[in-house]
Amino acid sequence: MSLPSHLPAAAPAPPEPQLWLARYGDELYRYARARVPDAASAEELVQDTLLSALDGLASFRAEASERTWLFVILKRKLIDYYRRRARHPEIGLEALDATGPTEATFFELHNGHWRGEQHPISWDPADGPMELQELREVLRRCQQKLPPQQEAVFALRFVEELSAEEICRELGLSAANYWVLVHRAKLQLRRCLEKNGLGRAATA
Amino acid sequence: MLRIISCQRATLLLEQRAEAALPPTERNSLWLHLRYCPYCRRYARQTVLIAELARAATAAPEQAGLSAEARQRLQERLRQAGLGRS
Numbered sequence: 296m297s298l299p300s301h302l303p304a305a306a307p308a309p310p311e312p313q314l315w316l317a318r319y320g321d322e323l324y325r326y327a328r329a330r331v332p333d334a335a336s337a338e339e340l341v342q343d344t345l346l347s348a349l350d351g352l353a354s355f356r357a358e359a360s361e362r363t364w365l366f367v368i369l370k371r372k373l374i375d376y377y378r379r380r381a382r383h384p385e386i387g388l389e390a391l392d393a394t395g396p397t398e399a400t401f402f403e404l405h406n407g408h409w410r411g412e413q414h415p416i417s418w419d420p421a422d423g424p425m426e427l428q429e430l431r432e433v434l435r436r437c438q439q440k441l442p443p444q445q446e447a448v449f450a451l452r453f454v455e456e457l458s459a460e461e462i463c464r465e466l467g468l469s470a471a472n473y474w475v476l477v478h479r480a481k482l483q484l485r486r487c488l489e490k491n492g493l494g495r496a497a498t499a
Numbered sequence: 500m501l502r503i504i505s506c507q508r509a510t511l512l513l514e515q516r517a518e519a520a521l522p523p524t525e526r527n528s529l530w531l532h533l534r535y536c537p538y539c540r541r542y543a544r545q546t547v548l549i550a551e552l553a554r555a556a557t558a559a560p561e562q563a564g565l566s567a568e569a570r571q572r573l574q575e576r577l578r579q580a581g582l583g584r585s
Contacts, residue, residue: 312577315577316570316573316574316577320564320565320570320573321564321565322564324564324565324569325562325563325564326557328562329556329557329558329562330557334566334569338565338569338572338573341565341573342572342573342576345573345577346576346577346580349577349580349581398507401507402505402506402507406505407504407505407506407507407508408505408506408507409506409538409539414538415538415539415541415542415545416541417541418541418545418548427555430552431552431555431556434549434552434553434556435556438553449553450553453549453550453553453554454553454554454556454557456554458518459518459519474511474514474515477514478510478511478514481510481514481546481549482510484549485542485545485546485549488549
């Protein structure tokens with residue numbers, strides 16, 4: 296039996312699922328762990344990723360590396376994770392009001408200007424010295440305090456860097472609801488960062 | 500045409516501006532508002548900083564990988580799912 300003379304120069308390497316955990320396990324886990332609040336959820340995300348990849352082995356084309364392919368799956372699983380947390384996709388604006396502080400917390404009802412006690416204060420480093428690492432940690436804790444829908448929108452927009460359009464599709468939000476959620480999340484995070492040290496040294 | 504807008508509106512427009520260019524009317528209204536409102540000028544810087552921090556926070560360097568127990572659990576789960584058959 297003779298081999299064909301026109302073999303492709305480099306046959307794509309077949310995937311090696313038995314080595315996935317050893318090769319990519321830690322990396323996948325760290326990626327997930329930096330994005331979810333607890334170790335158990337991160338482990339579950341890695342598990343779901345590897346199981347999905349096993350299921351989809353037939354569709355793996357080796358156009359991308361195995362590693363890239365696994366990360367694409369993990370990112371998809373993360374979006375699903377946030378979607379599950381946000382849950383109620385058809386929620387109306389009236390219902391949103393029940394999930395935490397609203398614009399009325401921050402702005403005067405009659406003219407929409409900042410309420411006195413909510414005036415953004417300066418975050419100049421001289422006023423509240425904070426290590427960058429500490430700052431990131433505070434932000435993560437603040438993110439976890441957001442109502443679930445705001446948390447999901449914020450994470451998808453500013454951490455996963457999805458577009459507004461993609462987020463609306465994933466979470467079943469109207470554009471108007473999306474902007475309300477982004478706006479409220481930012482207002483609340485800003486206040487939370489301030490409560491936890493930013494710009495406070497001057498007044499303390 | 501310039502229109503006086505509230506701080507509530509201005510801070511919302513700041514978020515929308517980060518996603519896509521604002522229509523000229525909104526852009527002008529926001530510009531005028533920021534010119535006269537020190538609080539919203541401050542907010543404009545801080546909201547960008549929050550976005551930058553959020554993105555950077557996931558790149559935290561020294562993080563532990565999978566624990567031995569977690570690795571064991573995953574191995575077992577993958578085996579059940581069919582890896583062992585091949």
